[in-house]
Amino acid sequence: MRMSSLLDILRFRKPVLPVDRRSAALALAAGHGLGAPGSQDGGQDVDAGDDDLCGLWIDDPLQLDARRAGTPEDLVPHLDEFVRSGFTIFRGAVPPALVDAVVAHTQSFGERPEAVVLKCQGAYIDPVGHASLRKGDRIVDLYATSADVRTAIYSPQIKRFLRLVFDDDPIAMQSISFEFGSQQPMHQDTAYVVSERPLCLAATWMALEDIEEGSGELMYYPGSHRFGHFLFSGRHKNWKRSRDGDSAHAGFLGQLHSQASERGIREERFLARKGDVLVWHADLAHGGSPIRVEGRTRRSLVTHFCPRSIKPAYRRMIPQHYLEFEHEPHCCFTSRHYDLGRMVDGSAPIIYDGGVSKRRLQAQQTPPVTEP
Numbered sequence: 559m560r561m562s563s564l565l566d567i568l569r570f571r572k573p574v575l576p577v578d579r580r581s582a583a584l585a586l587a588a589g590h591g592l593g594a595p596g597s598q599d600g601g602q603d604v605d606a607g608d609d610d611l612c613g614l615w616i617d618d619p620l621q622l623d624a625r626r627a628g629t630p631e632d633l634v635p636h637l638d639e640f641v642r643s644g645f646t647i648f649r650g651a652v653p654p655a656l657v658d659a660v661v662a663h664t665q666s667f668g669e670r671p672e673a674v675v676l677k678c679q680g681a682y683i684d685p686v687g688h689a690s691l692r693k694g695d696r697i698v699d700l701y702a703t704s705a706d707v708r709t710a711i712y713s714p715q716i717k718r719f720l721r722l723v724f725d726d727d728p729i730a731m732q733s734i735s736f737e738f739g740s741q742q743p744m745h746q747d748t749a750y751v752v753s754e755r756p757l758c759l760a761a762t763w764m765a766l767e768d769i770e771e772g773s774g775e776l777m778y779y780p781g782s783h784r785f786g787h788f789l790f791s792g793r794h795k796n797w798k799r800s801r802d803g804d805s806a807h808a809g810f811l812g813q814l815h816s817q818a819s820e821r822g823i824r825e826e827r828f829l830a831r832k833g834d835v836l837v838w839h840a841d842l843a844h845g846g847s848p849i850r851v852e853g854r855t856r857r858s859l860v861t862h863f864c865p866r867s868i869k870p871a872y873r874r875m876i877p878q879h880y881l882e883f884e885h886e887p888h889c890c891f892t893s894r895h896y897d898l899g900r901m902v903d904g905s906a907p908i909i910y911d912g913g914v915s916k917r918r919l920q921a922q923q924t925p926p927v928t929e930p
């Protein structure tokens with residue numbers, strides 16, 4: 559792609575902000591906070607600096623030209639696609655044997671369910687007694703429980719690309735793995751996955767099997783990472799139910815479709831082959847398409863990353879436990895769910911699962927009520 563066309567793409571976003579983006583930046587400069595993901599996790603507000611909507615260098619037309627010129631040749635098409643469309647695809651990024659090891663680890667969750675953090679429709683649920691993963695289930699932060707998973711999420715091309723766009727080492731800050739399609743509505747991650755600078759974020763979507771039509775394929779609006787900002791309560795990139803309410807959330811989801819239709823953008827789907835990885839920009843609108851073939855699996859692993867010099871917002875909620883663990887040089891991970899300071903055999907104990915394991919233990923310790 560010609561450099562001038564790439565710059566044209568960037569120009570309508572920053573630094574020439576559409577009205578809502580400009581007022582957002584001014585609101586932030588005036589010292590308003592950005593919230594942490596409290597909707598389901600009881601988060602707290604996070605103070606923002608005045609440049610929180612500035613994002614990565616790839617979003618800055620003033621830097622793009624010079625930086626692109628120094629990009630390794632094999633990564634240039636990926637960089638261009640990422641800047642233009644808000645995502646890029648690395649075919650066969652993870653070797654089949656490693657994907658198999660990740661799947662085997664996921665499937666073995668029934669053997670040690672108490673070691674797993676499981677969510678379904680935004681709520682933590684008890685994995686004990688759960689024979690297998692159902693539709694809507696997602697295992698959280700699988701990388702804290704397996705070295706194979708860590709190696710897979712940091713496969714060489716992905717690691718290089720993340721280091722390029724972050725201009726920094728990445729930290730894996732959260733992951734979710736699926737047996738079935740998520741059917742999650744079209745959304746932008748900045749509403750839910752909060753780094754200290756909301757736009758300093760990227761995610762990878764790894765196919766753990768060949769993905770078939772009708773299985774609830776990943777869907778997205780190409781170019782939606784340049785949509786005007788939707789700001790919750792007029793100033794926050796992230797949604798917090800107690801602060802912003804459900805109708806603001808519905809409004810957020812709805813305006814993604816109207817912005818797409820105003821720009822003539824049509825939804826696309828990722829019919830991935832096993833081992834393919836799609837990397838998306840913090841603000842790419844994406845979700846899980848409806849499952850049309852009942853029972854068809856759609857095994858996948860999503861990992862969210864932020865640059866190492868920018869931290870996940872949840873760090874402030876777990877100051878005594880927060881740890882960045884180096885899997886291999888330049889490949890870190892952290893978690894709000896696992897105590898990484900107590901890793902044994904490559905796996906860490908759970909520190910936060912929404913109170914699920916505590917309630918289970920209490921129930922086990924409560925003596926049975928005996929009849930008089």
Ligand SMILES: O=C(O)CCC(=O)C(=O)O
Binds near residue numbers: 741775776860
């Ligand atoms: O894999 C999917 O269906 C969507 C996942 C997703 O939207 C996310 O992790 O943010």
